[in-house]
Amino acid sequence: MTCNKKDIMLALSLFAVALIILFSIKHTKQAYDITLTEYFDTVTDITVISDSDKVLSECEEYIKNMDSELSAENKEGLIYRFNHGEDVSFCDDTNELIDYAKTFTEENSELFSVYLDPLIKAWDIKNNNGNIPDIDTVLSECKKRSTINLGGIAKGFVTQKLVDLMKKENISSALINLGGNVYALGRKQSGENWRIGIQDPQNESCTIGKVSAENLAVITSGDYQRYFESDGVRYHHIFDPVTGYPANSGLHSVTVISENPTLCDALSTSAFVAGLEKGAELLKNYNCLGIFVTDDTVYISEELRDIFEQTNSNYKYIYF
Numbered sequence: 001m002t003c004n005k006k007d008i009m010l011a012l013s014l015f016a017v018a019l020i021i022l023f024s025i026k027h028t029k030q031a032y033d034i035t036l037t038e039y040f041d042t043v044t045d046i047t048v049i050s051d052s053d054k055v056l057s058e059c060e061e062y063i064k065n066m067d068s069e070l071s072a073e074n075k076e077g078l079i080y081r082f083n084h085g086e087d088v089s090f091c092d093d094t095n096e097l098i099d100y101a102k103t104f105t106e107e108n109s110e111l112f113s114v115y116l117d118p119l120i121k122a123w124d125i126k127n128n129n130g131n132i133p134d135i136d137t138v139l140s141e142c143k144k145r146s147t148i149n150l151g152g153i154a155k156g157f158v159t160q161k162l163v164d165l166m167k168k169e170n171i172s173s174a175l176i177n178l179g180g181n182v183y184a185l186g187r188k189q190s191g192e193n194w195r196i197g198i199q200d201p202q203n204e205s206c207t208i209g210k211v212s213a214e215n216l217a218v219i220t221s222g223d224y225q226r227y228f229e230s231d232g233v234r235y236h237h238i239f240d241p242v243t244g245y246p247a248n249s250g251l252h253s254v255t256v257i258s259e260n261p262t263l264c265d266a267l268s269t270s271a272f273v274a275g276l277e278k279g280a281e282l283l284k285n286y287n288c289l290g291i292f293v294t295d296d297t298v299y300i301s302e303e304l305r306d307i308f309e310q311t312n313s314n315y316k317y318i319y320f
Helices: 005-027 054-068 078-083 092-107 117-123 135-143 154-168 261-276 277-286
Strands: 029-034 044-050 175-177 181-183 194-200 203-213 216-222 227-230 231-237 253-258 291-293 298-301 308-310 317-320
Touching: 005 291, 029 054, 044 054, 044 117, 054 092, 078 154, 078 203, 092 261, 117 135, 154 175, 154 181, 154 261, 181 194, 181 261, 194 216, 203 216, 203 253, 203 261, 203 291, 203 298, 216 261, 253 261, 261 277, 261 291, 277 291
Parallel strands: 298 317
Antiparallel strands: 029 044, 044 175, 175 181, 181 216, 194 203, 203 308, 216 253, 227 231, 253 291, 291 298
C-alpha cells in the first residue's frame, strides 16, 4: 500500500494534535493538599495549584526543620538547648528571625518581647490547673535576657519562608494556613480571590467575617486558642510583658492583614496586648490593616470595607 503526500501530512497533523493533548493533560494544573499535625504544636493545611505535588514535600521538610530549630519546649529543639546553656549553631533563617524579633522587641517592649520564656514556662498555660506563678520573681528572670522564646512570631516567619519557597518553584496560586497564620498566594484556580474566614472567638463553629485575599497574609491572635479558667477568670497564652499576666485589654481577638506574614504575626500579638485604640494606632504605624473583636463588636479598618464580608448577626460592625 502506498501513501500520498496528503495522507502523510494528515497523519503528522493528527500525531501532533495527539501530542499536544497528552502534553496538556500531563501538565494541567490542579489542587494538591497536605495536612500536618506534628509540628509547631498546631495544625498546618497547605493547598497549591500546580502540575505536581513536589512542592508540598519541600514545604513539609522545611516546616519539620524549622520546628526542630525553633522549639523552646522540645528538648531536642535548638532554642531549648540554647536556653539551657548549650553552644548551638542556628541556621541562617533562624538567625534572621532572632534578629527581627529582637528588633521588634526593642521597638515595642511594652507590648511584645522575645525574652518571655521564663514567664511562658512558669504559667504553662497548656497544662495549668489554676496555679498563678510568682510573677515578680519570673519577671526578674525575664529581665536577665538570657533565654528567648519565638512563639509570638515564629509561625508568621515560617509562613513567609514557605511563600518564598513556592515562588522559587514557580507556584503562583496557593493557600497556607499554619495554625491561624494564613497566606493567600495569587488567586484560586477559578480566578477568584481566596476567601479566608475569621473565627468567632466566642464560638468556634462560627466566623465573624471573611476576607477576600490575594497575595496577603491574614493572621489572628486570640484568647480562645490556649487558655485555662480559674474562679471565673480566663487565663490565656498572650502575655503582657509589663504585668506578667495574660493581657486584659478588652479584646478577644486581633487579625492583622498585610503582605508580610512575619510582621502580621508580631503585630497581632502586640495589638492584642495594646487594646483597641492603641492597637489600631500601632497597625497604622506599620501600614497594616486590622480586625478587632470585643464582646459584642467587630472593628474593621476602613480600607478593608471592599474585601471584608460580615457573617455574624451577634456582633455590631464598625469601620474605623
